[in-house]
Amino acid sequence: MNEDKILNLLGLAQRAGKVISGDFIVEKAIKRKEPKLVLLAGDCAANNEKKYTQLAETHHIPLHSIANKEALGTAIGKEVRVVVAVLDDGFAKALLKEIDR
Numbered sequence: 001m002n003e004d005k006i007l008n009l010l011g012l013a014q015r016a017g018k019v020i021s022g023d024f025i026v027e028k029a030i031k032r033k034e035p036k037l038v039l040l041a042g043d044c045a046a047n048n049e050k051k052y053t054q055l056a057e058t059h060h061i062p063l064h065s066i067a068n069k070e071a072l073g074t075a076i077g078k079e080v081r082v083v084v085a086v087l088d089d090g091f092a093k094a095l096l097k098e099i100d101r
Helices: 003-015 023-031 046-058 069-075 089-099
Strands: 019-021 037-041 063-066 083-086
Touching: 003 019, 003 063, 003 069, 003 083, 003 089, 019 023, 023 046, 023 083, 037 046, 037 069, 037 089, 046 063, 063 089, 083 089
Parallel strands: 037 063
Antiparallel strands: 019 083, 037 083
8 A cells, every 4th residue: 555645646536526524524424325435544543443434334335544644634635634535436446446555
C-alpha cells in the first residue's frame, strides 16, 4: 500500500466533490448506504473503530484504516479527520486497488 498515493487520490476525490467527512455526516451516509468506501484514521479511538466497523459491515460497505488523523485531514484540505467516506464508484475502486497493493 502506497499511503502517499492513496492520500493524493483522496484529495483528488475531495476536489471533485466526491468525499464527505466528519463523524455525524459519515454515520448518516453509511446508514443510507451512500458511501462506496469508508476510510478510518489508523490512530482513531477504539470506540470509533468499533462503531464504524460495525456500521460498515452491517451495510456492506468496505472500510479500511489508513494514515493518521492529521494526514487524513490534510489530504482533503481540512482539519484533523477520523473518518472520511468516498461517494463515487470510480474513486472508490481506484483507492481500493491502491490499498490492496
